[in-house]
Amino acid sequence: MMMMMQSEHLIQTSWPIQPYFDSNSDYYENEYHETFSSINSTPENSMISSGLYGCVEYPLLGYDQMQNPSPVYSESQNINSLDDVCRWLCDDDDDQELEEIQSTVTVADPMEEISDVSEPECQTGLQNLLQAYADSMAMGQMELAKVIVRCISEKINPVGQILERISFNLFVENQEEYLKQESMRNFKKAFRVFYDIFPYGRFAHFTANSTILEAVPTHMESVHIVDFDLGEGTQWPQVIEAIAQMNKSLIITSIKLDQDQDSQFHQTRWHLCKYARTFGLNLKVQEIEMEQLMNTITERKSQKEFTVFNCMVGLPHMGKTRKTNQVTNFLKLAKLVLTENKGIISFGDGEEGERMGNHSNFPSFFNKNLTHYKALYESIEQGFPSYLKEARIAMETLFLAPFVSSKTWFQKWEEQRENTSCLNNNIVGLKGIKMSKENWNEARELVKEGESSYGIRIEGENGNEMVLEWSGVSLVKVCAWM
Known part of the structure; x- marks a missing residue:
């Protein structure tokens, strides 16, 4: 009973969570199965519903939902899932592992x-x-x-x-x-547990997605998302469903940052395309080198296509950092493209102290x-x-x-001393997109502002930056320009 009560307490730190499903997809029977690591084989996220776009709700889903979409929310199922995790956490075997760690490192008792x-x-x-x-x-x-x-x-x-x-x-x-x-x-x-309990990744994804969808002009027929670090693709189910509701076409272009990420990209593309088909959306997902991006954009140049440059870096759930020059080169290229194309830059940063000044x-x-x-x-x-x-x-x-x-x-x-890593140096001349009041209120609800030390504040010269903070200290910053 005590364990169950604790699980309920942990769940209260996030919005309603869609139950997890074990994947029985035949994708894992194909030639790529053996190449996937345990990190990439089962990406998980939570359900976040928002009424920002009229009466339609756009959930922020993970691959479990993409593979087995279910409209029914079962809180008891999720509690059981977390309860199982808590049992794992308290196993006697883990006490032995902790003792091994303590005996291996040279630290105080x-x-x-x-x-x-x-x-x-x-x-x-x-x-x-x-x-x-x-x-x-x-x-x-x-x-x-x-x-x-x-x-x-x-x-x-x-x-x-x-x-x-x-x-x-x-x-x-x-x-x-x-x-x-x-x-x-x-x-x-x-x-x-990490993604569901703590709001860092969900805040960044939800805020960026909301801003992107609000910025898409109604007369545009197509949306082209250029994603700096596609990873497992956990940011995009919300946008896929929204674009399908808008009756627009969607292309997602992933920047190839590592030479060994091919297997992960194939898996991510398969999941995203399968999820898109459930909404009747013929999604195209492609991967290119950053050096090829300008030519690709030029070839696709159209007055009816809205271009989105999305960059998420240093978010805790990503568990990895990217080279500063990769981030700055992406932003410079995005700025150059937007001088001739209609679009938006969305930037989420979990290391904002290193790049914002x-x-x-x-x-x-x-x-x-x-x-x-x-x-x-x-x-x-x-x-x-x-x-x-x-x-x-x-x-x-x-x-x-x-x-x-x-x-x-x-x-x-x-x-940074060479003035190459400061984010502000790479977006001079672009216009900041003011975060909407609806977006701000949704983010405050996400972190249950007032019930914990988490808070949401708006910054930037014209309110184009939204910050997740803890006791007044910035944790994650999301900003947008066009």
Whole structure:
């Protein structure tokens, strides 16, 4: 009973969730089946319904719904699903795994009793060391930085307080890999819970989709979406259904960023096209290199086609970061295309502190990132009861650790000093699209503003930026221009 009550509590952090379905699709019997990793084989999302576009509701669905669309919402089914996950999280086997992790890494004993007085002092000392590290790096004193890192290593703990866990991910790379391997064993369950409970990805997708659909002119016959990172395609079911309702045609072009992403693209294309057919939409999904994009757009140039450039980067559920030059090149190209074509740029960023402005020095940049990830870790920690520590560790390792690296932060700051990584430098001259009041209200409902530390605010010169925050700290920012 206690477990069921806890599951209900977790569900309350998101909008109504469509029950999950196991895929029995014959797609997995074809030649591509063997090439798919466990990460890509079962993408999951949740159901979000919105009345923004008249009386029609556009759900934000994942592949489970694409494969087995069902109009019936069964809360009890979803509770049972989360209950099963909670049982996994509390298995005795996971306690053994946690002990293995603790014995493998060289950190302070996480079970050691710490008094209420010593704990804040310990955190303050670690904070001061982190600040000293940033200062030494800014002054080019690498040997001093190495000494400080050794001091930090004596205070970090992968299962300790938030700052200890962040510091562990910042500086301990080899031991972090062990944690990742252990967490990957339950990736599907972790991803399912992570996306449904926490609003980061759903907020970004819903806000961008709403803005896109509101911007499509009624006289346009076709919509062409150029997606920077298509991934599993979890953003687009809502748009597919809406475009079908509008009686327009739809093309989705995926930018090929990695040479080894072909198998994932084939899977994503198959799912999206199958889902589109349920609404009578003949969807075309294609993949091209970024260098080929301009020629493709030019060849398709039409007065009746609306072009959407969509870029989602650094969202926690993505569990990966992209090279800064890839993002900036995409935005530059999008801006160039929109000077001659009717369209929109939608941009969702989970690392907005790194791209939204110039920092005069590395300590400023470092502290901005540190504040951002402390808030993100805190929001996750408060989403779980203490007895589900293993789940939190797994999710932090899978979805946050890839973004927390001292080397990566320093490299990104150096790029920013060259004025190449600041987002604002790549969209000068475009007009920001004001976020609608309806969109804002829907986002506030999504995060249950007022009932938690999550909040939604509007920013930008003309209100074209919507921000998901935690206790006043920005977590995810979505903006749009045309």
